[in-house]
Amino acid sequence: MSTEIKINQTQFHISIPILKYALKIQCVNQSELDQPLWQNWKYAVAGIVFGIFLVKSEVVSWFRIQEMFRFQSFHMYGVIGSAVVVGIISVPNHQTLQDQNTGR
Amino acid sequence: MNFIELIKQPWPWYVAGPLIGLMVPALLILGDKNFGISSSLRHICAACLPAKIPFFTYDWKKKYGICFCRGVLLGGVISAQFLANPNPVIVSPNLAKALQQYGITDFHSLVPTQLFNWPNLLTLKGITMMVGGGFLVGFGTRYAGGCTSGHAITGLSKLQWPSLVATICFMIGGFVMANLILPFILSL
Structure with a gap:
């Protein structure tokens, strides 16, 4: 110091x-x-x-978002779902990370 | 078909989803950082507002988020300039039919240019969607402590309960807006 x-x-x-x-x-x-x-x-x-x-991936597309919320396409659910699954698998030490839960 | 032509096409969900998921460990490896976008809105306010508002008095220069966001912006420019899909966005026939009622027929861009344009900013519909929408994004992300990327991707990846609640509420809000409120706004 x-x-x-x-x-x-x-x-x-x-x-x-x-x-x-x-x-x-x-x-x-x-x-x-x-x-x-x-x-x-x-x-x-x-x-x-x-x-x-x-x-x-077109997830920023207004049309894709509309399709998602009107249940007219699987695309966004596929993107979000697989991203979360990959994220969960690839983040080690979930407990430690939960302890330092700060601003995102 | 060469590589550039291949990536110029819209990426299917089973390619894009895992790649986005890998951003979470990538940022943790780079510097033990939470991955999110909306907190940068706060950093920008902290950088621009001279007033001593407690919410904005911290050293925003230490936050990596603004650099990340500049990168996202640049990445968007690169995609639009060099990797753009030459064909119109493929929209589900049901949605195309529904939007036709409101005069949206141009699917050449990622957003409907017939709704989001400068002249429209002076109409009630345009100002509601663009200014009202922007306000809700800014207010909501700070009120919830994160946006879709912060809660749905990082938060869920770290198995945090508040993020699951936030994500479920995002979805409910989206359903209500897209199915109940937006048809009303579009018909203004």
Whole structure:
């Protein structure tokens, strides 16, 4: 903890903006993430993949959603059902995860 | 048929469903994160509102969700630009018949462009559906603490009871809206 405070103090005295920025990215204490901000690119990539899934499976389609709620097509039930089954199987330690149930 | 042509077609449920399900462990592996979309609405508010509202005073920069959502948006753009299905959306004949009563005949897009367009935003029907719908999405997801992806996919994958309740209620709400309320709005 003491080193972190030191780093923040150093950061405060640096006058060159770009260095300041670089240090900030590296050193911001992220108790929640425990990883630097730039690591967020991983989530952006995951998001791109997920966006393609959503569009190509047509689950974002207004027509598909109407069909689902009017019981005119199995498509959405198939997508949601198989996604949940795969999700349940692939998530280990259900009890631990339930204990840390936080915002989604 | 080559690979690109194959993925340009709409993906069947038994391909898309498991892939979406795999996003849950993928995000857990990436950084022990819950997979959800709607919390980003809150982060955007936290980022944009200068007021000291307790609900919005936290370090939104630490939340991965906005990056994930930007990615989803970009993924949608990529799909639309490079992987778009050239054929109209295949709509069940029953739905096509029902929608015809309300003048919806164009099935070339994922959403009915005859309903969701700029001029329509100035009509009672358009403003009810677009502005009213947007409000309900924003309010409901925060009130329930998650949207369809957060509750139905992540929550159920983690066997959480509240998520099952939320999912059942989403479905009931959807049935009521699609069958009882929407016909009324469409006939406005």
